[in-house]
Amino acid sequence: MKNIKLTIEYDGRRYLGWQRLGNSEKTIQGKIETVLAQMTGEEIEIIGSGRTDAGTHARGQIANFKTESNLTSGEILSFLNRYLPNDIVIKDVEEVGERFHARYNAKGKQYSYYVWNDVIPTAFYRHHSFNVPQELDLLKMEKAIEKLLGTHDFIGFSALKKTKKSTVRTIKEIRLEKEGSMLHFTFIGDGFLHKMIRILTGTLLEIGMGKLEVDVIDEVLANKIRQGAGETVPASGLFLDQVFYS
Amino acid sequence: MKNIKLTIEYDGRRYLGWQRLGNSEKTIQGKIETVLAQMTGEEIEIIGSGRTDAGTHARGQIANFKTESNLTSGEILSFLNRYLPNDIVIKDVEEVGERFHARYNAKGKQYSYYVWNDVIPTAFYRHHSFNVPQELDLLKMEKAIEKLLGTHDFIGFSALKKTKKSTVRTIKEIRLEKEGSMLHFTFIGDGFLHKMIRILTGTLLEIGMGKLEVDVIDEVLANKIRQGAGETVPASGLFLDQVFYS
Numbered sequence: 001m002k003n004i005k006l007t008i009e010y011d012g013r014r015y016l017g018w019q020r021l022g023n024s025e026k027t028i029q030g031k032i033e034t035v036l037a038q039m040t041g042e043e044i045e046i047i048g049s050g051r052t053d054a055g056t057h058a059r060g061q062i063a064n065f066k067t068e069s070n071l072t073s074g075e076i077l078s079f080l081n082r083y084l085p086n087d088i089v090i091k092d093v094e095e096v097g098e099r100f101h102a103r104y105n106a107k108g109k110q111y112s113y114y115v116w117n118d119v120i121p122t123a124f125y126r127h128h129s130f131n132v133p134q135e136l137d138l139l140k141m142e143k144a145i146e147k148l149l150g151t152h153d154f155i156g157f158s159a160l161k162k163t164k165k166s167t168v169r170t171i172k173e174i175r176l177e178k179e180g181s182m183l184h185f186t187f188i189g190d191g192f193l194h195k196m197i198r199i200l201t202g203t204l205l206e207i208g209m210g211k212l213e214v215d216v217i218d219e220v221l222a223n224k225i226r227q228g229a230g231e232t233v234p235a236s237g238l239f240l241d242q243v244f245y246s
Numbered sequence: 247m248k249n250i251k252l253t254i255e256y257d258g259r260r261y262l263g264w265q266r267l268g269n270s271e272k273t274i275q276g277k278i279e280t281v282l283a284q285m286t287g288e289e290i291e292i293i294g295s296g297r298t299d300a301g302t303h304a305r306g307q308i309a310n311f312k313t314e315s316n317l318t319s320g321e322i323l324s325f326l327n328r329y330l331p332n333d334i335v336i337k338d339v340e341e342v343g344e345r346f347h348a349r350y351n352a353k354g355k356q357y358s359y360y361v362w363n364d365v366i367p368t369a370f371y372r373h374h375s376f377n378v379p380q381e382l383d384l385l386k387m388e389k390a391i392e393k394l395l396g397t398h399d400f401i402g403f404s405a406l407k408k409t410k411k412s413t414v415r416t417i418k419e420i421r422l423e424k425e426g427s428m429l430h431f432t433f434i435g436d437g438f439l440h441k442m443i444r445i446l447t448g449t450l451l452e453i454g455m456g457k458l459e460v461d462v463i464d465e466v467l468a469n470k471i472r473q474g475a476g477e478t479v480p481a482s483g484l485f486l487d488q489v490f491y492s
Contacts, residue, residue, distance in 0.1 A: 009369045057370070081367060089369040121327060123255045123335040124303070124374065 001066050003100055004076065006046070007092035008032070008061040012235065013127050014087060018052040018061070028052075028088060032063070035083045039076070040069040049102045049109070049243040053195070055235030057128065060091070062243040064102045100245075108172070108244040111187045113201045114237045118181035129182065130237040136183070136208030138176065144207045145174045147217040148200065156220035157200050157229050158193035167193055174200075186241075195232055203230035247312050249346055250322065252292070253338035254278070254307040258481065259373050260333060264298040264307070274298075274334060278309070281329045285322070286315040295348045295355070295489040299441070301481030303374065305358075306337070308489040310348045346491075354418070354490040357433045359447045360483045364427035375428065376483040382429070382454030384422065390453045391420045393463040394446065402466035403446050403475050404439035413439055420446075432487075441478055449476035 010028050020030040029046060036044040046065040052058060071079070073093040080090040114129035116122045121131050148171055155167035175186040185204070187197055203220075206212040212230060220228040256274050266276040275292060282290040292311040298304060317325070319339040326336040360375035362368045367377050394417055401413040421432040431450070433443055449466075452458040458476060466474045 011369045077366075086367065086372055087369050089367050091366055120323075120337055121332065121335050123257045123333050126332055128370070 005096045009089045011087040012057045017054045058240040060242045110242040112239040113185040115183040156224040159195035202233040206230035257333040258303045263300045304486040306488045356488040358485040359431040361429040402470040405441035448479040452476035
């Protein structure tokens with residue numbers, strides 16, 4: 001039995017997200033499993049590093065699966081890229097140790113969020129960014145970013161209800177870069193709660209617009225109340241860049 | 247009577263090209279004229295700097311039109327961007343002198359062509375580039391580029407049949423830049439013949455692959471025979487970047 005690790009890029013626009021939903025054809029996991037079943041004749045279940053929501057993109061989603069197949073990594077790569085829809089691309093196939101598990105072994109993740117910050121919209125990046133026409137105070141946003149770094153209970157910045165699982169996470173880095181009209185947020189941490197990046201970005205944007213104060217970060221981290229934070233920005237601007245393993 | 251100049255960005259993927267074709271809804275010119283007619287109550291014809299083919303994109307197409315309307319440039323910009331499909335964006339609206347003509351006054355143009363040069367395809371740039379998996383000899387391509395610069399009869403590198411109009415053009419600059427897997431060609435000249443950029447790019451790529459020799463450039467410039475040049479590459483990789491006026 002081989003254990004195969006996949007590195008996957010996808011344009012999430014046409015999909016209901018990563019996770020297979022019943023027999024729906026509209027998930028990334030479902031599409032890849034269907035092609036793997038055709039390739040191997042086995043019923044294959046792939047394990048992703050985590051879910052991505054409907055419309056979210058990925059440059060480096062990681063998944064693994066077990067197979068009895070004798071195909072080489074190169075053959076698996078070619079077969080998948082030939083038969084997958086062209087908005088899902090396998091960047092790399094690697095045989096790994098039998099104990100590798102894409103979700104349990106993940107030590108951290110990097111996400112990007114893109115904001116097209118211009119009164120004039122964009123014809124080219126409209127499905128891969130979120131258009132914010134208002135002027136933004138980037139200095140205020142940087143101050144808010146400093147408050148988010150480190151280890152906190154981020155439940156107030158997530159779509160989760162009360163849960164027994166820990167909602168404490170560590171954010172190692174948030175970068176904010178501007179190139180022309182495009183504002184690029186990079187988030188690196190040991191893990192992110194459901195919709196956390198989109199709510200953090202929404203909160204930072206509302207701070208930049210002057211709709212929320214910088215102190216709202218401390219308040220929501222302390223009182224854990226979702227309503228205190230900003231809106232959830234659309235999935236179109238969100239990319240899973242990388243998953244880190246030790 | 248005002249003369250209004252538009253700067254237009256469009257994602258050409260869904261369209262049959264710039265030029266209005268009868269009553270077809272599937273052209274950029276047709277889409278813009280329909281919205282202008284709604285806005286002004288006049289029947290408006292816009293003059294583009296030149297046609298772009300089906301599937302070709304633009305970052306800075308220029309057009310002008312005459313109108314009796316009293317709307318300001320800002321009002322025209324807002325109206326157009328509100329009612330145009332979101333793959334056509336008006337970047338700028340400016341009132342110009344009555345003699346300005348987007349086609350007759352154009353002194354030159356800049357185009358880009360993007361090649362995704364990797365055996366692994368791209369999920370994100372698939373509609374905005376052309377995927378070439380073969381390795382390319384960029385040095386040979388640079389040598390071929392030097393031979394193309396300057397003033398020549400380019401009819402052999404065009405889709406034109408014999409014509410009475412001059413097919414002599416001057417190419418001022420061709421740049422070839424690589425960033426990761428993306429190869430970016432930039433062409434600047436006083437004008438380009440029908441499909442000339444796509445045939446020049448196809449020829450340069452075949453030289454890079456070793457399917458054609460560098461000398462093919464001299465041969466086709468001399469004998470003017472289209473068959474000697476490379477294939478026409480797809481419109482998906484082509485962008486009209488800028489139109490120059492004096």
